[in-house]
Amino acid sequence: MDKNANLNPNPKNAPIAEETKMMTGAGILWECLEREGVRVVFGYPGGAILPAYDALKHSKIHHILVRHEQGATHMADGYARASGEVGVAVATSGPGATNMVTGIATAMLDSIPIVCITGQVGSKLIGSDAFQETDITGVTLPITKHNYLVTHANEVARTIREAFYVARSGRPGPVLVDITKDAQQGTCEFDWGAAKPQLPGYRPDLSPAPEEYQRALELIHNAKRPVILAGHGIIVSGAMREVRDFAERAGIPVALTLLGLGAFPASHPLNLGMMGMHGEAWVNHTIQEADLLLAFGMRFDDRVTGNLKNYAQNAKKIHIEIDPAEINKNVKVDVPLVGDLREVLLELMPHVESIDRSEWLDSIDSLKGDSAVRDIQNLPDNGHLYAAHVINDLWRQTRDAKTIVVTDVGQHQMWEAQYYKHEHPRTLITSGGLGTMGFALPAAIGAKVACPDAEVWVVVGDGGFQMTMCELATLVQENIKINIAIINNGFLGMVRQWQEFFYDRNYAATPLLNPDFAKLAEAYGIRSMTIAERSEVVPAVEAARRHEGPVLINFKVEQEDTVYPMVAAGAALHDMIRRPSPIVETAEDE
Amino acid sequence: MVYVENKPGVLTRVASLFRRRAFNIDSLTVGRTEKPEVSRMTITVEADHDQAKRIEANLYKLVNVLLVENITNQPAIVRDLAMIRIAATHGSRSHVLELASVFRARVVDVSTESLTIEITGGEDKIDGLLEVLRPYGILEMVRTGIVAMRRGSKSGEVISPVQSAVTSAGGDDVAYSV
Numbered sequence: 001m002d003k004n005a006n007l008n009p010n011p012k013n014a015p016i017a018e019e020t021k022m023m024t025g026a027g028i029l030w031e032c033l034e035r036e037g038v039r040v041v042f043g044y045p046g047g048a049i050l051p052a053y054d055a056l057k058h059s060k061i062h063h064i065l066v067r068h069e070q071g072a073t074h075m076a077d078g079y080a081r082a083s084g085e086v087g088v089a090v091a092t093s094g095p096g097a098t099n100m101v102t103g104i105a106t107a108m109l110d111s112i113p114i115v116c117i118t119g120q121v122g123s124k125l126i127g128s129d130a131f132q133e134t135d136i137t138g139v140t141l142p143i144t145k146h147n148y149l150v151t152h153a154n155e156v157a158r159t160i161r162e163a164f165y166v167a168r169s170g171r172p173g174p175v176l177v178d179i180t181k182d183a184q185q186g187t188c189e190f191d192w193g194a195a196k197p198q199l200p201g202y203r204p205d206l207s208p209a210p211e212e213y214q215r216a217l218e219l220i221h222n223a224k225r226p227v228i229l230a231g232h233g234i235i236v237s238g239a240m241r242e243v244r245d246f247a248e249r250a251g252i253p254v255a256l257t258l259l260g261l262g263a264f265p266a267s268h269p270l271n272l273g274m275m276g277m278h279g280e281a282w283v284n285h286t287i288q289e290a291d292l293l294l295a296f297g298m299r300f301d302d303r304v305t306g307n308l309k310n311y312a313q314n315a316k317k318i319h320i321e322i323d324p325a326e327i328n329k330n331v332k333v334d335v336p337l338v339g340d341l342r343e344v345l346l347e348l349m350p351h352v353e354s355i356d357r358s359e360w361l362d363s364i365d366s367l368k369g370d371s372a373v374r375d376i377q378n379l380p381d382n383g384h385l386y387a388a389h390v391i392n393d394l395w396r397q398t399r400d401a402k403t404i405v406v407t408d409v410g411q412h413q414m415w416e417a418q419y420y421k422h423e424h425p426r427t428l429i430t431s432g433g434l435g436t437m438g439f440a441l442p443a444a445i446g447a448k449v450a451c452p453d454a455e456v457w458v459v460v461g462d463g464g465f466q467m468t469m470c471e472l473a474t475l476v477q478e479n480i481k482i483n484i485a486i487i488n489n490g491f492l493g494m495v496r497q498w499q500e501f502f503y504d505r506n507y508a509a510t511p512l513l514n515p516d517f518a519k520l521a522e523a524y525g526i527r528s529m530t531i532a533e534r535s536e537v538v539p540a541v542e543a544a545r546r547h548e549g550p551v552l553i554n555f556k557v558e559q560e561d562t563v564y565p566m567v568a569a570g571a572a573l574h575d576m577i578r579r580p581s582p583i584v585e586t587a588e589d590e
Numbered sequence: 591m592v593y594v595e596n597k598p599g600v601l602t603r604v605a606s607l608f609r610r611r612a613f614n615i616d617s618l619t620v621g622r623t624e625k626p627e628v629s630r631m632t633i634t635v636e637a638d639h640d641q642a643k644r645i646e647a648n649l650y651k652l653v654n655v656l657l658v659e660n661i662t663n664q665p666a667i668v669r670d671l672a673m674i675r676i677a678a679t680h681g682s683r684s685h686v687l688e689l690a691s692v693f694r695a696r697v698v699d700v701s702t703e704s705l706t707i708e709i710t711g712g713e714d715k716i717d718g719l720l721e722v723l724r725p726y727g728i729l730e731m732v733r734t735g736i737v738a739m740r741r742g743s744k745s746g747e748v749i750s751p752v753q754s755a756v757t758s759a760g761g762d763d764v765a766y767s768v
């Protein structure tokens with residue numbers, strides 16, 4: 001990554017930096033955000049952040065009023081995931097700040113660059129349990145990449161510059177800047193140029209030792225059954241082209257993590273599909289049979305490895321990863337290449353030999369076995385509407401457009417990952433690491449604001465939707481055109497599935513009594529439809545696409561459907577619960 | 591040894607990291623250094639080689655951490671300081687004083703019924719003194735936890751050039767810079 005670009009993202013403004021002028025801390029805040037390239041912030045006002053809101057009128061930055069501060073953080077997150085830029089959320093002290101916690105943790109676990117600005121009580125009141133005082137830097141310490149408490153106006157500029165630099169560089173992450181009311185109100189001389197980041201201990205630009213490249217190349221050239229494990233780091237690093245070139249030259253198939261979807265084209269012949277707990281069966285078997293794993297910007301999360309004791313036991317491992325703390329954390333690797341993925345691949349590429357691995361690729365094909373006939377798409381129509389039908393139809397209708405799908409968390413999320421084929425990076429936005437229900441709607445608003453030309457679809461369960469559906473008002477107030485597909489099965493589906501498999505179908509606290517989502521949408525002035533027939537899906541999707549304003553479609557789907565395959569928690573990766581095969585059943589019947 | 595920026599909250603960040611990653615701190619000392627902008631921590635942790643590597647890498651993720659040195663297998667001067675208040679009656683006082691002098695400990699306070707001894711040294715030495723004093727009755731004891739410094743020429747420059755943080759060679763215990 002170009003370090004200078006990080007430090008000075010907006011070089012055309014550099015000459016202005018020479019001037020200095022007296023400004024309030026609040027004025028400096030917006031000025032610095034503008035200079036960092038911020039066009040829009042998502043926020044909610046309150047007492048301790050009022051000086052900043054008062055100064056907003058002098059700024060070109062557009063403020064989007066959310067309905068809950070969690071929504072602001074998810075919007076900033078969705079903005080960042082869709083654009084690759086830093087998203088910004090603003091809240092007041094106390095409850096405003098604590099409401100951000102879920103969104104910050106979500107961004108932390110998925111390495112998303114957001115900057116959260118919170119107001120704080122006056123610096124003389126800190127520690128006095130003043131009204132709406134919370135030690136938010138203390139609260140968010142373990143869930144931010146870094147955070148700051150600013151108590152003087154003259155610290156605002158440097159802190160904001162550092163916050164953006166830290167958030168976007170290295171392994172990105174959330175940074176919180178807590179600014180006391182008096183720091184917002186105080187005045188000082190503003191000098192952008194003099195407020196350069198001073199981070200002597202922060203070194204995001206690592207690169208591997210030359211001998212490590214050599215060792216990696218040896219493993220690659222000696223491997224008979226290699227697999228690339230493609231993660232989110234590819235998208236963060238912007239290494240899509242390099243990964244494709246590498247895979248094609250070395251003839252190595254690619255398995256993807258959930259957050260890696262889109263990093264490698266779904267239609268590419270070397271694309272195997274998603275790995276892990278709900279990955280394709282042949283993908284997991286391929287990993288278990290591999291003799292070399294090339295982990296590209298992924299972190300061997302428990303959802304992709306299954307039981308570590310019998311994970312890819314015969315495979316050597318090469319781990320290309322920007323965060324040294326990820327090396328050997330879950331899986332012991334043979335060659336760690338610590339650095340920016342794109343740069344590492346560019347370094348490796350000239351030395352990679354083209355090798356014919358058709359035997360290995362053919363054997364993977366044979367692993368696919370009867371997966372196709374177990375696929376719900378291929379099962380005979382029983383008159384029921386399944387979530388997979390909806391998502392597959394949605395994909396067919398929108399695949400040619402620049403479409404961003406934003407999911408929530410649960411069954412529908414896994415079905416989306418399985419049935420929506422993503423060709424491009426940043427077209428699937430989903431909470432992977434934290435698994436935050438309520439993420440989809442606000443994140444989609446952020447994504448649409450970042451990419452106004454994209455068609456944005458929310459795919460959300462009936463449970464998660466109700467966690468943040470207050471943001472429907474934000475949608476309407478800001479006149480944002482997105483389409484919402486509620487996959488409504490009347491259950492907290494993924495929890496119900498676990499209860500079905502592991503708790504004797506004791507559906508404790510998972511059946512949902514829902515409002516009429518169509519009527520709810522109408523209350524906000526949002527056009528709505530309710531769909532329960534498979535034949536109605538495509539017309540509904542098309543009607544939503546044609547409609548100018550936002551649309552909500554309530555898809556009433558099969559209540560007790562299950563995401564297959566499934567690697568039970570703690571089970572080995574190859575040990576999967578599969579959807580029963582109709583062919584096998586027929587054979588048994590005879 | 592961990593060199594950190596001398597800024598508010600840095601101790602919390604370091605301590606919180608150990609808690610969050612479930613590493614147990616045996617002792618932690620922190621103080622100023624020859625540079626006013628740098629503080630130095632000496633942290634003792636029970637950890638194997640791989641864990642030590644992970645602790646190092648995680649410490650480096652803290653923006654305020656400047657340098658981490660694992661001196662487990664390095665020649666180093668390690669010192670702990672203890673103050674020990676011992677019951678010392680007329681009869682036992684001279685024995686206690688004798689033991690203290692054998693350990694080169696100093697008497698820093700005297701009352702009619704007790705003596706307070708200050709001792710500096712490695713942890714073993716202090717443990718040794720405590721052992722022999724125990725029969726007389728230890729009324730109160732406090733220890734600082736260890737501070738350490740590498741022997742020989744100066745330890746790593748606090749701001750050093752970026753190098754690979756992790757190598758597959760694995761066996762090295764030498765401090766590296768990230």
